[in-house]
Amino acid sequence: MAVILIAGTIPDLPALLPSLLRKDGHDIHIMTSHSKLWATIALLRPALILIDENMKTHSGKKFCRDIKQNKNTQHIAVILLSVDSAFPGHADDIIKRPFEIGLFRETIKRILEKQNDT
Numbered sequence: 001m002a003v004i005l006i007a008g009t010i011p012d013l014p015a016l017l018p019s020l021l022r023k024d025g026h027d028i029h030i031m032t033s034h035s036k037l038w039a040t041i042a043l044l045r046p047a048l049i050l051i052d053e054n055m056k057t058h059s060g061k062k063f064c065r066d067i068k069q070n071k072n073t074q075h076i077a078v079i080l081l082s083v084d085s086a087f088p089g090h091a092d093d094i095i096k097r098p099f100e101i102g103l104f105r106e107t108i109k110r111i112l113e114k115q116n117d118t
């Protein structure tokens with residue numbers, strides 16, 4: 001189905017989520033280091049990136065903006081993981097903490113379906 005990149009150390013991310021997404025047919029990659037994030041994106045060419053708003057060395061919101069302003073990556077869907085459910089800015093959607101696994105999966109499904117329709 002889709003290549004999904006999970007970027008950041010997200011302590012409250014349900015441990016079950018990656019395996020559930022794999023069962024849904026997705027190719028899941030988890031990246032905790034941000035130093036090679038852009039190189040990894042170029043290599044994997046993900047359809048979707050799940051990114052923590054509060055990364056250790058980067059701002060998740062700034063990363064979303066950079067992705068959407070880059071002509072080589074602007075097509076990639078981005079979901080921002082946040083404690084705040086305010087407007088997601090440049091992200092395609094936002095998932096608020098604490099995470100609810102059903103809503104998480106439904107949001108991913110909706111974003112990927114929307115992306116396939118375009």
